[in-house]
Every structure is written in structure tokens, then in C-alpha cells.
Amino acid sequence: MNIFLRTVLFFIALISSGxxxxxxxxxxxxxxxxxxxxAIKNDYATLEKLTKFPLEVRGxxxxxxxxxxxxxxxxxxxxxxxxxxxxxxxxxxxxxTSMKTIVNNTELAPDAKNDEEYRIEQLVxxxxxxxxxxxxxxxxx
Amino acid sequence: xxxxxxxKGQEEFKGxxxxxxxxxxxASTSLxxxxxxxxxxxxxxxxxxxxxxxxxTNSAAAASWLNWGEQTTAKAGAITIIRNGAAANSSLTSSxxxxxxxxxxxxxxYELLGGNQSNMVRVTLFPKSSWTLRxxxxxxxxxEAV
Numbered sequence: 001m002n003i004f005l006r007t008v009l010f011f012i013a014l015i016s017s018g019x020x021x022x023x024x025x026x027x028x029x030x031x032x033x034x035x036x037x038x039a040i041k042n043d044y045a046t047l048e049k050l051t052k053f054p055l056e057v058r059g060x061x062x063x064x065x066x067x068x069x070x071x072x073x074x075x076x077x078x079x080x081x082x083x084x085x086x087x088x089x090x091x092x093x094x095x096x097t098s099m100k101t102i103v104n105n106t107e108l109a110p111d112a113k114n115d116e117e118y119r120i121e122q123l124v125x126x127x128x129x130x131x132x133x134x135x136x137x138x139x140x141x
Numbered sequence: 142x143x144x145x146x147x148x149k150g151q152e153e154f155k156g157x158x159x160x161x162x163x164x165x166x167x168a169s170t171s172l173x174x175x176x177x178x179x180x181x182x183x184x185x186x187x188x189x190x191x192x193x194x195x196x197x198t199n200s201a202a203a204a205s206w207l208n209w210g211e212q213t214t215a216k217a218g219a220i221t222i223i224r225n226g227a228a229a230n231s232s233l234t235s236s237x238x239x240x241x242x243x244x245x246x247x248x249x250x251y252e253l254l255g256g257n258q259s260n261m262v263r264v265t266l267f268p269k270s271s272w273t274l275r276x277x278x279x280x281x282x283x284x285e286a287v
Contacts (some may be wrong), residue, residue, distance in 0.1 A: 058259070059259075060233060060258055060259050060265055060267075061228050061231035061232050061233030061234065062231050062232040062233075063227060063228050063229070063230070063231035063232075063233075064231075085266055086264075087244065087252075087254075087263070087264035089146055089149050092143055092146055092147070093146070094146060094149075094244060094254065094264060116155070117155055119152060119261075121263075122259065138259040138260075140259060140265055140266060141266065141268065
């Protein structure tokens with residue numbers, strides 16, 4: 001293969017990998033926008049479509065049995081998740097609020113720690129079979 | 142406390158990968174664990190102390206803080222050791238003890254900023270109905286950071 005062709009192929013590979021990465025990030029933001037809007041409106045039908053069932057709900061440690069939440073139990077658990085007290089950091093101070101307020105105020109998805117999973121406080125989202133889904137959560141009481 | 146607050150959000154990685162920041166916390170103890178699956182609450186407190194230039198316990202055991210520094214009251218920032226026998230051998234604690242920094246004590250809860258709480262650095266409200274206070278500790282005057 002001549003050097004020109006190799007260079008062209010290298011740049012095509014580079015550009016396409018960059019595009020794929022961007023597509024993935026963008027898709028979480030659009031997922032989050034839809035999820036957040038549904039959470040704010042208490043639109044459980046849309047939230048259920050964006051959730052993988054059974055939804056796994058964990059406690060503060062793994063001696064608390066994982067609760068496997070079915071679709072018909074979702075509304076009750078989701079409301080409990082939203083009512084949880086959360087301490088986000090504002091100006092290097094801890095400020096008490098609720099998960100619902102965090103969702104309301106988080107318009108832009110935060111940077112992911114890795115590209116397979118996003119965690120926004122007590123809500124965890126995973127990239128499964130080409131789409132983002134709400135897969136598990138932490139409920140500390 | 143500010144050092145601990147800045148770490149809020151550090152979390153365990155899913156699967157075989159381990160968060161290098163949590164491994165860094167572990168490096169502040171003699172255990173020097175290489176995985177984020179080993180309970181890391183005490184490692185986190187030791188690491189925070191190290192950053193503040195205060196000698197910690199160098200131990201990965203939460204109970205090691207019971208004899209550290211001096212006894213204090215329920216004031217913000219106090220190193221707080223609590224125990225729940227039902228939590229023993231869990232992701233949070235092998236012994237049932239847990240350690241973190243007190244944010245607030247209410248009539249019903251110990252609110253602690255700590256590591257390994259729902260697998261991350263965060264504030265958790267530990268209900269008094271299941272968690273017993275073992276001690277509030279504070280650095281001795283001579284050890285306090287300047």
C-alpha cells in the first residue's frame with residue numbers, strides 16, 4: 001500500500017472514531033434531556049420507556065438486598081428516589097436539596113467517568129444495545 | 142472538610158476496571174489495596190488527612206479511628222465512627238464499622254461525608270435506628286493543620 005493511501009486511511013479511521021465518540025456523548029445528552037423533561041412533568045409513561053426493567057435499586061451498602069423494581073412498581077419507587085435528600089456542592093459548600101431539584105437543575109449532563117455509564121447522584125444510566133437507559137439507582141433509606 | 146468536599150463524586154468503576162483515585166486513597170494506608178472493591182472509607186479519611194498534613198491512622202479499618210486524636214462533640218468535620226452489625230461483610234464495611242466526616246447530627250440521622258457510601262464519595266444520611274455512634278474524633282491541637 002502506498003504511503004498516500006495509508007495516510008488517507010489513517011485520517012478516515014481517526015475522523016470516524018472521533019465521530020463515533022461524539023455521537024455517543026450527544027446521544028446521552030439527548031437521552032438526558034428527554035429523561036429530565038419527563039421527570040419534571042412526572043410523565044411516568046415516558047420514564048418507563050427510558051428505563052430497563054427490572055430496575056435495580058441498591059442501598060448504601062450491598063448487605064441491603066437489591067430491589068428489582070417491575071414496571072407496575074416504578075412510579076412509587078421513582079417518587080421515593082426523587083424525594084431523597086442530596087447534598088450537592090455549591091461554591092465548595094454542601095447544600096441540602098432533593099434529587100428532584102438536582103434533576104430540575106441539571107440541564108447539561110455532566111462529564112461521564114467512563115463512556116458506558118453515567119451517574120447523576122443516585123441515578124445510574126447505561127449504554128445498552130445502542131441506546132441509553134436508566135438501569136439502576138441508589139435509595140439510601 | 143474542604144479537601145473532602147472537593148472529592149465528592151469520586152466513584153467505583155463498574156466491572157474489572159478500578160478508579161485510580163480510589164487506589165490513590167488506598168495508598169494512604171498500610172493495606173495499599175489495588176482494587177476499588179475493598180471497603181475504602183478509612184482509606185478516604187486517611188488520604189484527606191494526608192492532604193491536610195495531619196497524621197492519620199494508616200489503617201484501612203474504620204475502627205482504627207476510635208483511638209486517634211481526641212474525643213470531641215458532634216461538630217461539623219468531626220471524624221465520626223458508626224457501627225451497624227447488619228452491614229458487616231458488605232461493600233461498605235467488613236466489620237460493621239464505618240467512618241466519615243460529620244456534616245450534621247440530627248435527631249434521627251448521622252449525616253456523613255465519606256467514601257464508599259453507595260460506592261462513591263458523597264453525603265449519606267445514616268439512620269440512628271440502624272447505626273450506633275462509636276465516637277467523634279478531632280485532631281489533637283498539636284496536630285491540627287496550620
